Amino acid sequence: MNYQEFIAKKRIEDVPTGFGADGISDQLFDFQRDIVRWACRRGRAALFENCGLGKTPQQLVWANQVLEKTGRNQIIFAPLGVSHQTVREGVKFGIDVHLAASQDDVRPGITVTNYEKMHKFDLSQFGGVVLDESSILKSYDGATRNLIITTAARVPFKLACTATPAPNDYMELGNHAEFLGVMSRPEMLATFFVHDGGDTAKWRLKGHAETEFWKWLCSWAVNIRAPIDLGYENGNFNLPALNMQQHIVRSNQQLDGYLFALPASSLQERRDARRGSLSERVEKACELADDNQWVFWCNLNAESDALTKALDAKEIRGDTSEEERERIILGFLDGSVKRVVTKGAIWGFGMNLQCCYNTALVGISDSYEMFYQIIRRFWRFGQTKPVNAHVIISDLEGAVLANIKRKEKDAERMADEMVRHMASISSVEIKCQSRQTIGYNPITPMKLPSWIKLK
Secondary structure, eight states: OOHHHHHHTTOEEEOOOOOOOOOOOTTSOHHHHHHHHHHHHHSEEEEEEOTTSOHHHHHHHHHHHHHHHHOOOEEEEEOTTTHHHHHHHHHHTTOOEEEOSSGGGOOSSEEEEEGGGGGGSOGGGOSEEEEETGGGGGGSOHHHHHHHHHHTTTOSEEEEEESOSOSSOSHHHHHHHHHHTSOOHHHHHHHHEEEETTEEEEEEEOGGGHHHHHHHHHTTEEEESSGGGGTOOOTTOOOOOEEEEEEEEOOSOOOTTOSSOOOOOSHHHHHHHHHHTHHHHHHHHHHHOOSSOEEEEESSHHHHHHHHHHHTOEEOOTTOOHHHHHHHHHHHHHTSOOEEEEEHHHHSSSOOOTTOOEEEESSOOSOHHHHHHHHHTTSSTTOOSOEEEEEEEETTOHHHHHHHHHHHHHHHHHHHHHHHHHHHHHHHHTTOOSOEEEOOOOOSOOOOOTTOOOO
């Protein structure tokens, strides 16, 4: 092996393992069809698309293409409450999707199930796997994340779909790369990142590796906030106005150990502040509720109980049966159910609720992603009316909203950076079948120390 061959082996490359797709559904928009074709060529790909851009029909068409090409069953993992929605979406596009609770329920074709039931399936029996709302993986512990990555390691075709791959840092991109088999997260960090100062928990892009990092990312992922990011016409993909309103209620209960009521700082103090202002926040929610449809979000069981009783609403809890959940969501979609009380972990991911344009967060946590996902259930492409989102907190919870706003600015900054670097590259790669490589062109001659004798 000569020196040039040695250097050539250092190139980072991810060879497409897919196939050329034929007969893509005409029901998809042009940008959706091109993305599906690209994902089929890739074989293993990620779709980082804004809410309402049609990730569900794209993943269904992709899975159907892989099914027809390989003849092997496909499986889609989705959050709780989204599986039935995926089945209904399949009917719209003429694609049979079967709901299953375990491997015994699998029928030939495309299967959809919940993440919580993954351990009941043998992924070696499937030729393709789809992760719907794949950013939900960060909500699970390391053992579950590793289970998903290891059990899917030998599945030849993989697709990950989410609207928020990395709202605050780059680690979630590493999770997706590892799931797809592109590169492990430790390898990604070692190649493109460096520790930020003395804090070993924080990473930042190496200055000289920034461009190459985005090129590498574009080789296996597409990131768009609107079709125009890839050079297509936006058409009807324009968002209506979002009216965010903050309501601060005065709490009559001071925190233990304090002479005066002060804003909570620790996690325990915030929980105490929420419990102390429960009645005031519920009262404010009742003032806001009118005859239109509403979804009220809570964080504590006590909030859920109080809201349900005061608003005469339908409640979806963690122990609500799947049959009852389906009955409530169908009633909400057809307008017969006017008010729903639930939590972000239950309804916050994947649900399409454009039929409603009024919502209130009566109990919130510090999670920006959860906040983002809740708002995006309503404020998404396909919504025809301005969305009214109300945040109800006590005067002792100021730090919670401040943290979310800070994280929101970080997320917007990162999204701008991703699109700025990726848009021009992705618009070309989606229509290109070439091998994806990151060039390595050394320009500095290597100097050997004088004590080394070359023969």
